[in-house]
Structures are given as C-alpha cells and as structure tokens.
Amino acid sequence: MTATAWAWLVLLFPLLGSIVIALGFKVLPVKAAGAIGTLTIGLTFLCGVAALISLLGESPEARHHASSLWDYASVAGLNIKLGIFVDPLSVFMVLVVAGVSALIHLYSFGYMQSDQGYHRFFSYLNFFVFSMLLLVLAGNFVLLIVGWAFVGFVSYALISFWYRRQTATRAGMKAFVVNVVGDIGLVLAAFLIFRELGTFEYSQVFAKAPQVFHTNEWTVTAICLLLLAGVFAKSAQLPFHTWLPDAMEGPTPVSALIHAATMVTAGVYLIARTHALFVLAPTAADIAAFVGLATLLVAATIALVMTDLKRAIAYSTMSQIGYMIVGVSIGAYGAGMFHLMTHAFFKALLFMAAGSIIAAMANEQNIDKMSGFGRAMRFTSITMVCGGLALAAFPLTSGFFSKDEILAYAGARGGMYLIFTVLGYFGAFLTAIYTFRLIFRVLPGKPCPEAQELIDSGHVAHEAPRNPATGEMEDTEVGFPGAEHHIAEQSLPMRIAMAVLAFGALFGGLIQIPGVDNIVANFLDPVFADSPLAAIHPSTSWSWIGLGIGSVISLAGIGVAYWLYVVRPEVPAALQQRFSAVHTFLYNKWYFDEAIDLLIVRPTLAIGRFANRVFERFVVDGLVSGTEDIVGGGGRLVRVVQSGFVRSYALLLLVGFAGLALYFLLSSS
Amino acid sequence: MNIEWYIVLSSLLFAIGATGILIRRSPVVILLCLELMLNAGNLALVAFSRMVGNQQGQIFAIVVMVVAACEVVVGLGLIVAIFRRKLPLDVDALRELRG
Numbered sequence: 001m002t003a004t005a006w007a008w009l010v011l012l013f014p015l016l017g018s019i020v021i022a023l024g025f026k027v028l029p030v031k032a033a034g035a036i037g038t039l040t041i042g043l044t045f046l047c048g049v050a051a052l053i054s055l056l057g058e059s060p061e062a063r064h065h066a067s068s069l070w071d072y073a074s075v076a077g078l079n080i081k082l083g084i085f086v087d088p089l090s091v092f093m094v095l096v097v098a099g100v101s102a103l104i105h106l107y108s109f110g111y112m113q114s115d116q117g118y119h120r121f122f123s124y125l126n127f128f129v130f131s132m133l134l135l136v137l138a139g140n141f142v143l144l145i146v147g148w149a150f151v152g153f154v155s156y157a158l159i160s161f162w163y164r165r166q167t168a169t170r171a172g173m174k175a176f177v178v179n180v181v182g183d184i185g186l187v188l189a190a191f192l193i194f195r196e197l198g199t200f201e202y203s204q205v206f207a208k209a210p211q212v213f214h215t216n217e218w219t220v221t222a223i224c225l226l227l228l229a230g231v232f233a234k235s236a237q238l239p240f241h242t243w244l245p246d247a248m249e250g251p252t253p254v255s256a257l258i259h260a261a262t263m264v265t266a267g268v269y270l271i272a273r274t275h276a277l278f279v280l281a282p283t284a285a286d287i288a289a290f291v292g293l294a295t296l297l298v299a300a301t302i303a304l305v306m307t308d309l310k311r312a313i314a315y316s317t318m319s320q321i322g323y324m325i326v327g328v329s330i331g332a333y334g335a336g337m338f339h340l341m342t343h344a345f346f347k348a349l350l351f352m353a354a355g356s357i358i359a360a361m362a363n364e365q366n367i368d369k370m371s372g373f374g375r376a377m378r379f380t381s382i383t384m385v386c387g388g389l390a391l392a393a394f395p396l397t398s399g400f401f402s403k404d405e406i407l408a409y410a411g412a413r414g415g416m417y418l419i420f421t422v423l424g425y426f427g428a429f430l431t432a433i434y435t436f437r438l439i440f441r442v443l444p445g446k447p448c449p450e451a452q453e454l455i456d457s458g459h460v461a462h463e464a465p466r467n468p469a470t471g472e473m474e475d476t477e478v479g480f481p482g483a484e485h486h487i488a489e490q491s492l493p494m495r496i497a498m499a500v501l502a503f504g505a506l507f508g509g510l511i512q513i514p515g516v517d518n519i520v521a522n523f524l525d526p527v528f529a530d531s532p533l534a535a536i537h538p539s540t541s542w543s544w545i546g547l548g549i550g551s552v553i554s555l556a557g558i559g560v561a562y563w564l565y566v567v568r569p570e571v572p573a574a575l576q577q578r579f580s581a582v583h584t585f586l587y588n589k590w591y592f593d594e595a596i597d598l599l600i601v602r603p604t605l606a607i608g609r610f611a612n613r614v615f616e617r618f619v620v621d622g623l624v625s626g627t628e629d630i631v632g633g634g635g636r637l638v639r640v641v642q643s644g645f646v647r648s649y650a651l652l653l654l655v656g657f658a659g660l661a662l663y664f665l666l667s668s669s
Numbered sequence: 670m671n672i673e674w675y676i677v678l679s680s681l682l683f684a685i686g687a688t689g690i691l692i693r694r695s696p697v698v699i700l701l702c703l704e705l706m707l708n709a710g711n712l713a714l715v716a717f718s719r720m721v722g723n724q725q726g727q728i729f730a731i732v733v734m735v736v737a738a739c740e741v742v743v744g745l746g747l748i749v750a751i752f753r754r755k756l757p758l759d760v761d762a763l764r765e766l767r768g
Contacts, residue, residue, distance in 0.1 A: 644764030646699075650690050 004067035006051035007086045010094055011133055013044040018126035025119035034109040037122035041105045041129055045098035052091050060526045063088055066139050066203060073142070078194075083139035085202050089527045092337060092520070093136035093269055100261045100344045101129045103497040107352050108253040110491030111359070114484035115251070121161065125257070128154040132262050136269055140200040141190040144270075148186060148230065151263045152179040158258060159250040171246035178243040182233020189226035192219065206276035206530070213280050224277055224284030227270060231288070235267030236318050237295045237325060242593050244318055248310040248365075252355030255310055260317045260351055261344035268324040268340055272333050272528075279531050286416075289329035293423055296322025298590055300430035304437065305586045308365045309354050312438055316391065317347055319427065323406055326420055331533025332409035334521030338512050339406060341520065342398035345504035346390035352488070352498050353384035357442060359485035360460050361450050367438060372447030376454040379495060380488045381443045383502045388439045390505040392432035392558055395551040401509035403428060405538075408514070408546035412538035421546075425553050432557020433564075440565035460485045514543035675716035682709035694759050696751070700744045707737045 017040030021033050028036070055063050068083030084090075105125060112121050131154055135147030153176075160172030194200060196219055197208045213220040231237070236244035247259045258264070271278060271288060278285040299318035306312035320343045327336025357373055357380060358365055374381045390397040393404065403424075410420035453459055488494040511519040528534040538546070564572050576583045585591070641652070682705055689702030711730040718726025751758060 642767060644767030646760045646763070647691055647694075650687075654687055654691075 001050070001054065002065070003051045003054040003086045003091070004065045004084065006047045006054060007084050007090075007094070007137055008067070008069070009047040010044050010051065010098065011084070011130065011137060013040040013047065014126045014130035014133065016040060018123050018130060021119055021126065022123040025123070028119065030113070030118050031109075033119045033122050034105075034112075037126050038102065038105040038109055040126060041098060041102040044129065044133070045095070045102045048091065048094040048098045051086065052095060055086070055088065055091055063526050064203075066201070068139065080140060080142045080200055082143065083201070084137040084143075085139035086137065087527055088524050089269075089272060089337070090136050092341075092524060094133060096341050096344050097129065097132050097136065097262045100348050100501075101125075101132075101257060103500055104253050104257040104261070104348060104352075106493045107256070107355075107497040108251075110488075110494040111253055111355060111486050112251065113486055113491075117161065121158075121251070124154055124158050124161070125253075128158065128258060128263070132266070135266055139202055141193060141202075141205070142200050145183070145186055145190060148234070148266065149183055151258075151266065152176065152183065152234070155179070155247070155258050155263055158254040159247045161250050161254065165249065168249040171243070171249040175243040175247050178240050179233050182230040182240060185226040185229025185233070189223050189230070192223045192226065196220075196223075202273070206274075209276055209280060215280050216283055217280070220277060221281040221284050224274075224281040225287070227274060227277070228284060228288050228291075231267030231270050231325070232291065234270075235264050235321050235325065237267070237291050237322065238298060239592065239596065241295065241299070241318050242589075242596060245311045245314045245589070248308070248314050252310065252351055252358060255314070256348045256351030256355070259314065260347040264317060264321055265324065265340045265344070268321065268328055268336060271325065271328040272337060275328070275333060275528060275531050278329065279533065285329045285331075289326050289417075289420065292322040292325030292329060293420055294322075295319065296326070296427045297423060297430075300427050300434065301586055302589050303434040304430060305583055307368050309358065309367050309370070309438065309442070310351070310365050312367070312434065313347070313350050313354055316350075316431065316434065317343075319431065320347065320391070323403055323424065323427070326410070326424065327406035330410055330413060330417055330420065331531065331536060332406050333528045333531070333534060334512075334518075334524050335402065335405035335409055337524060338520045339399075339402035342390065342402040342505070342508050345501050345508050346387045346397075346399055349383055349387035349498060349501040349505050350391065352494070352501065353380050353387060356380040356488040356494065356498075357384075360454055360487050361448075362460075362485060364450075367441045370442045370448055370451075371445040372443075372451045374443035376447055376451035377487060377489055379498070383488075383498045384443070385439060386502040386505050388435045390508075392435045393428055393550055393554045394558070395547075395554065396509070397506055398504065398508035398510075400547070400550060400554065401512055401514075404546045404550040405512070405514070405543070407550070408538040408543045409536065411546065412542065413533075413536055425549060428550060429553045429557045432554045433561045436558050436561035437565055440561055444566060454487075460487055460490070514538075514547070515540035672716060672720050676713060679709045679713040679716065682706075682712065694761050696744070696748050696758060696760055699760065700741060700748070703744075704737060704741065707733055707740075 017037055021028065021036055025033070064085070064087035066083055066085050068081035070082050071079060072082040073080045105122070108121065108125065112118055115121060128151060131147050131150030133147075135144060135151060138144040138147055156172045156176040156179075159175050160169045162168050190200065193205055197205055197212060199205060199208070209220070229240075233240040244259060244264065248255050250259070278288070296319045299315045299322065303312050303315035303319065306315060320339070324336045324339050324343070327333070327339060356377065357370065360373070360377060361370060364370075386397075390399040393400040407421045407424040407428075410417045410424065447455060486494065488498055511517065512521060525534070588594070686702040686704075686706035686709060689705065690699050693699055693702065711733050714726040714730040714733070718724065718730075748758070751763070756763065
C-alpha cells in the first residue's frame, strides 16, 4: 500500500470510532466505549507507522504525495479537492498526534471510569483526533481551515465537558471566541492567497509564491501576519493566550491531549507548513519569533507564582510553545518540530501525573493544600519527576536536547538572533525553577490529610464534589465525575500510559543528539529543503557548548528551586512579602485578562449598549412603532364612520354624491 | 314640452325619496322611498331618451326596473326575516355592523 492509502486510513479510524461510540452510547457498555476509542487510535498510530515505513522506502526527494478522494467544492472555476498531502512533516505530526493520543486514550480509560459522560467523552476525544489529523494531513488551505475549526470546536466541547459547571462553560466560550478571532485571520489569509496565487493547493501555492512575491512585499507580509493571528490564537501566544489557562476547567486528559500535547501546537505546524511564505516575509517571521519569545518569558514568570497545579503547567505549556514558535520562525524547523515532539511527551506526562494527584485530592487543584504525595503515590511521583526533569531540560533528557537545539540555531544565525539564545536560556532557568517548585511543593514534606488517608488506608479522598474555583456543589447527575476518583496507583491502563510517556520523556532526546544522530531533522529535511534558512546549521562543537550551558542552567534552576522550597521554605514567603507588588502583578497574570477586558470587551459592550440605547430604541423602534402608529391611527379615524346607523350611511352617500355632482358641474362650466 | 319640467319633477321625487330614507326608521318605508328614488331616476332617463331621440335611455330604465324588482324581493325578504325573529323593525336598532 502507498503512503497516501495509509494516510486515508489514519483519517478513517478515529472518525469511525467517534461515530460508533456516539451512536452506540445507549447500547455500548462503559468499558467497550473506552476500548473502542483507545483501539481505533491505536490502529491510527499503526497506520501512521505504516505510512512512515512506506515513505522511508522512497528517495528523500520523492517523499511527497498528494491524493484526493473527491471534490470538496467545485464552483465558478474554483475546484477544491478533498485532498491530503503526505510528506515527512505531516507524517511526523501524525505520529506525534496519534501516538500521544493513543496513550491519553488509554489513560482516560482508567481516569474517566466513573464519569457520567464516559461515552460522550470518548466520542469527543476520537473526533478531536480525527480533526487534528485532518488539520495536519490537509492538502489545501480549505481543508486545513476545516480541521482547524473542528479542533476549535472539540476544544470548546471538551473544556465545557462538565457542562453543569458555570466556570467550565464560561472557559469554553472564552476559548471558542478567542479561537474564532484567530480563525478569521486564517480565513482572510486563505482569501488573500487565493487572490494572489489563484489556488488553495499547498504544492501549487508554495511553488508559485517565490515567483509571484518579492521578498517582504506587503501582500505576502499581510498573508503571513493573518496566518499568525490564527497561529497565536490556537497556540496561545500573546496576546491571545488568556483562554489556555482557563481551559484547565476541562477534565485532565483533555488538558493533557488538547491543551498541551497536540492542538495548541497546531500553530507551530502551520508556520512550519507555510515556511515558504514566511521565508518571503522575514518581517512577519521576526514578529512571530519575538512574540514567541515574549510569550515564553511572560508565561514562565506567571508559572512561578501560580498556585493552581494545572494552571501552572498550562503556563508552562504556553512558554514551551513559545520556544517552538521561536524555532520554526527563525528557521530552526527541525529543532522546533523536535521540541514539539518531546514537549508532547513530557507535558502530557506531567498533566497525567497532575491529574492523578488532583484525583487523589478529590479535585482540589491548589498546591498550597498539597504535600507529601511522594510517599503516598510512588508511581505518580516518579513519573512526575521524569516529566519535570525533561521539562526543566535536565541533562540527557528529551527536553534538554530539543530546547538547546533551537537556542543553538538562533546563536548560529547570529546578529539580532542572539537575543533569542540569551533570553531563551533565561527562560530555561525560570522553567527549571517553576517546574521543581511544583514538584518540591507537592511531593516531599509532611503528607496532607488526603495523602495521609491514602498512605493509611489506600483510599482515595472522596468528598462531596465541589467546584474548586467557586466552592459550589457540583451536579453529579449529568456529566460530572461523581464521588469516585481514579489514580494511577490503582489503575493499570493509567500506569501503562504514564510509563510509556515517562520513557519517551527521559530518552526521546536520544534520537537527535548533535553530531551523533539527527534522525528527526534528517527525516524532515526534504520538506524544508527550499528554505535558505535550512542551510544554516550550528556546528557540532557549538551545539555541545550550548548543551553544556543548558545543563548548567538547568541544574542551577533546580538547585535554586531546591534551596527555596526544600531547604529554606520560609524564603519564598519572605520574598513574596518583600516584593509583594511584583508578586501581585505576576499572580494576576500580568493583568492580561483585565487589559483585554478594558481594551476590547468593555468598549465592545459600550458600543453595543450605545447602539441599543440610541440606534435600536430610536431608529429601529421608531420605524417599527411609527408604522404601527400610522396604521392604527388611520384605523381609529375610519372606525368613527362605521357607526352602524344605516341612515347615516345613506346620508354620507347622498352628501358624497351631491358633492361629486357639484364638483363636476362646477368644473364643466 | 320642455325637458326642464321632467327634470324638476324627477329631482323633486328623488329628494322626497332621499328625505324619506333619512328621516324614517321603518325598513318598509325606507324600501318604498328607495323605489321612489329609483323611479325618479327612471323618469329622468326616459325624459332624456325622448330629448335625444333614441331608445337607449328607455331600455336602461327597464333594466333599472328589473334591478328594483330584485331589490324589493331581497329587501322584503329581509324584512320578513327580521319580523319572524321578533327583532325590532327599526333600522336604528339594528346596528351590529358598528366598527
């Protein structure tokens, strides 16, 4: 079978799974739904591997295939095919998405076991995988937008999964609205591409672009900036990032899959996919890189003070995506995509561990109330440390190689791009601190009551479920987990998923060691061969020097975190007192929500209210009620005549005729 | 004879009929007055017909008579119906059509 045939199967399985689970929610037993969901994604992953093998059998230059099943839309000279594009980049994304999804499905199989909406959850989750794969396999911009919008919708549906929670539905709406703002940018970009190049097909667009556009011409810059609006919204970059932390209202597997490992990296994929356009618009690429840099620093500082376990990891996600955006924008495509892969491993793992702990805490997410889980939950804490080490770029873990490669490339490009190296290392330092702040706050120390209960009796804390955000009681009848919680220690599927990811987080970096092997970058090279930036390579010795700096910084960060949170636990509180202004500023997330509220939401509401008061009340209402008044008044006037007195009718008739006769007599003479 | 006399007579008859309709309340009398008005019209038609010198006006008068006969049939029928239902035979009392 050819690579494209496998790719079609990759799309088929998750869609099939989603439909079967959705239609069979009444007849399928709970475990069967989970098994179907997990198995279809597993098959998807196997098909992805088959596509990879079939691609590897060809010469590197020939590794791109377009295939279409039928016409998606054919109107007015515009023929859009339901087509996919299979090349190393899309296959790489398929493998990451399907691989991580399969593990997260496996995890959810255990984690969501007692949830009332189990079928709904797996149906959504499978549909998400389908949408995401459609996004990465799409062969033209139209299908890309379809996939893009689908993942936005599923993200909304899954954030608001526990739909009796006010906070969850609000967060879902916020995510959807912000994403739609980005979607508009993407759609406008596609329009502009079609106007300038006359086609939506990737291969034609990227082939024509260098002939039609001059470097930094305004049209191509506009296209790239519009694409970036979509990228920033989907990948939670400044200033469109505010939805991501709120998205943590969803179930933890959702946070792990959609809001850490796959969907939010769609923006990175999009930049890599359209690199041919970004090469022609270096200004736009630089803007993207600087926004990525700003995001990675801002998010890292916020993560330093967050007390909500999942939100802190969410800010870390933003920060890591910032690295990827920097990478693919400045030309370190292979490194950026590699970081995407390793990040998917360790961030999904961290979320899984966090989910396990949150379950043990009966849905409490505040780290101030957690401690001593190291003894209570050995497996979870070991995997969490593995994920934390990779995130903090501990030497020889996966994050270590991938992050430093981006920074080394920035250094090799030189000039202005050295800023990225320097500030990127600073961000890495912050990353190590906030990661191990979480770990040292949650794992060691005297066990909190919930952890103690787990140690003493092996029982997971069960309280009447309350919303941690508002404290109100949860409605368990429709779609809330209920009183039962599941932790990794007591669920084999969860343990398997976490173990595999922990392995990937620790050793995933070994497939791309500078100077030793370069599997990912070499595999992706044919895709980026047309970019002049791809020719820049940091020398092996520089890479190793970079890795050396990286390990020093990582160890220093972990050391600082150890000193602050284990050796001298009173120091953070003192610092918080001493720099309370800074702490408040960071704790309120740089006041981004408030700023957006002030700059966009309130003016919009004010305009709306003004329009309601002035335009709606006076103009529209005036028109409508004015017409009504005229008709009604006229009716009232005429009614007077209809007295019912036959003789008065006769009189009117006579007078009328007499008048008419008089008129004609007078006018004729 | 001069045409004016016919027209004056016709106008007088018409005015008497109209006044009758306006001032009387019994439907029977009103019907009678209506007949008077119609026949005033007929008189004018016949007079003009003679003045002009052709028969069209006379034929038209016959048509008016037919219409008048029909109208009387319907009108009397209504009056009998009103009487049978023991409603007051007074046009001012029958004012269900008030808007």
